Amino acid sequence: MFQLEELVRPNILTLVPYSSARDEFKGEADIFLDANENSLGSPLTKWYNRYPDPLQWKVKEKLSAIKGIASRHIFLGNGSDECIDVLLRVFCEPAIDNIVIVPPTYGMYEVSAAINNVKVRKVPLTPDFQLDLAGLEKAIDGHTKMIFLCSPNNPTGNSLDRKDVEVLLNNYFGIVVMDEAYINFSRQRSFVPDLPDYPNLVVMQTLSKAWGLAALRLGMAFASQEIISLMNKVKPPYNINQATQDLVLKALDEVGQVNDMIRVLVDERGRLEQELKRLSIVREVYPSDANFLLVKVDNATGTYRKLLDNGIVVRDRSNVILCEGCLRITVGTETENDALLKALIH
Ligand code: PMP
Numbered sequence: 001m002f003q004l005e006e007l008v009r010p011n012i013l014t015l016v017p018y019s020s021a022r023d024e025f026k027g028e029a030d031i032f033l034d035a036n037e038n039s040l041g042s043p044l045t046k047w048y049n050r051y052p053d054p055l056q057w058k059v060k061e062k063l064s065a066i067k068g069i070a071s072r073h074i075f076l077g078n079g080s081d082e083c084i085d086v087l088l089r090v091f092c093e094p095a096i097d098n099i100v101i102v103p104p105t106y107g108m109y110e111v112s113a114a115i116n117n118v119k120v121r122k123v124p125l126t127p128d129f130q131l132d133l134a135g136l137e138k139a140i141d142g143h144t145k146m147i148f149l150c151s152p153n154n155p156t157g158n159s160l161d162r163k164d165v166e167v168l169l170n171n172y173f174g175i176v177v178m179d180e181a182y183i184n185f186s187r188q189r190s191f192v193p194d195l196p197d198y199p200n201l202v203v204m205q206t207l208s209k210a211w212g213l214a215a216l217r218l219g220m221a222f223a224s225q226e227i228i229s230l231m232n233k234v235k236p237p238y239n240i241n242q243a244t245q246d247l248v249l250k251a252l253d254e255v256g257q258v259n260d261m262i263r264v265l266v267d268e269r270g271r272l273e274q275e276l277k278r279l280s281i282v283r284e285v286y287p288s289d290a291n292f293l294l295v296k297v298d299n300a301t302g303t304y305r306k307l308l309d310n311g312i313v314v315r316d317r318s319n320v321i322l323c324e325g326c327l328r329i330t331v332g333t334e335t336e337n338d339a340l341l342k343a344l345i346h
Helices: 010-014 057-067 080-091 108-115 133-139 162-171 192-197 225-234 242-251 255-277 300-309 334-345
Strands: 074-077 098-101 119-122 144-150 175-179 201-206 219-222 282-285 292-297 326-330
Touching: 010 225, 057 074, 057 219, 057 242, 074 080, 074 225, 080 108, 080 144, 080 175, 080 201, 080 219, 080 225, 098 108, 108 119, 133 162, 144 162, 162 175, 192 201, 255 282, 255 292, 255 334, 292 300, 300 326, 300 334
Parallel strands: 098 119, 098 144, 144 175, 175 201
Antiparallel strands: 074 219, 201 219, 282 292, 292 326
C-alpha cells in the first residue's frame, strides 16, 4: 500500500516552514514596512524592490489552464533541476535511503542525489532503451524512496513503453518521478492526466525546451496536493524571481507560437534523421521523440572534435552506457542542421 507519511523524512513531516513576510498579511495595504525592502524603489522601472510571490499563483493559474490541472497540483522550481533537488530533500534520508535510476538517463538525478548524500541504485535500460522490470524489482528495497524515469529519455530520445510505467506505478509504492522535459516533441501522451489514478506519481516538465525559455529557469512538478505541499515546505521562499514570473506570464499567452516552433522542430528532426542516415560515417540514428537525435558514428570522439573545429558543438556520449560510439545532436534551425550535415560530409 502507498502511505505518503511513511515515505516522507520524519523531520520534514514535522517541519514548520519559513513564513515569508507577505504570508503573515493577507488583506489590502498601501504601505509595506514588513520585509526590509528598499522603500524608495529600484534602478529599474518595475516593482523589483519588492519580494516576489513565494507561491507564484498568477503563473500557476495560467499553467493550470494550459495543462488542464488545478494550481494546487503544481509546484514551480528554478528549473526542473530544483524540483529534483527538492524531491530528494522531501523523501530521502541522507546515508539511509536510496533512489533508483535507469541509465542511460539525465545526469542530474545522480548528481543531485550525491549532493544530498542519497545512495543511487542503477538498473540500466534494455538494449532497446526500455525499462528492465525484473531488474527494477530486484533493485528496490524498503529504503528505495524514489525511481526517476525520463520519457522521452535523455540521451536516447525514445519514449518509455507506457505499459511498463503503469506496471511500476501499480506495484511499487514509493514515488515514481516521470521527467517529461521533452514531452511536447513526443508522439506519446503525457502522464499528467493520469495523476488522479496514481498518488505515488510526480510528473516533471519544464519551459526550457519546447517553450524556448531555458534562460528564465522555470521547471514544473505536477502531483497530489499533499506532495506539492511538502515540496513547498522545503523550497527556498522566493525560488522563482519576479523577472521570471513577469516574463513567463507574458510567454504563456503564446501557445500558438510555441506549437508552430514544435512543428518546425519535429519536421527538422525528421529531415535531419533521413539526411544523417545517408552519411557513410553514420552507423545508426535512433528514433527520437525529443528535440535531439542520438547518432552512432564511426569514431565518435574524432567526429566530435572535427565538428568543434567547424564551430559546431554537439554532445559526445560515447562513454555512456548503451550509447557507446554515439553523439547526441540537438535539432537546430534548418541552416544550422545544413551546416552540421556539410561538416560531417567533409
Ligand atoms: N530533465 C531532463 C531530461 C533534461 O534533459 C533537462 C535539461 N537538459 C532537465 C530536466 C533540466 O531542465 P531545466 O532547465 O528545467 O532545469
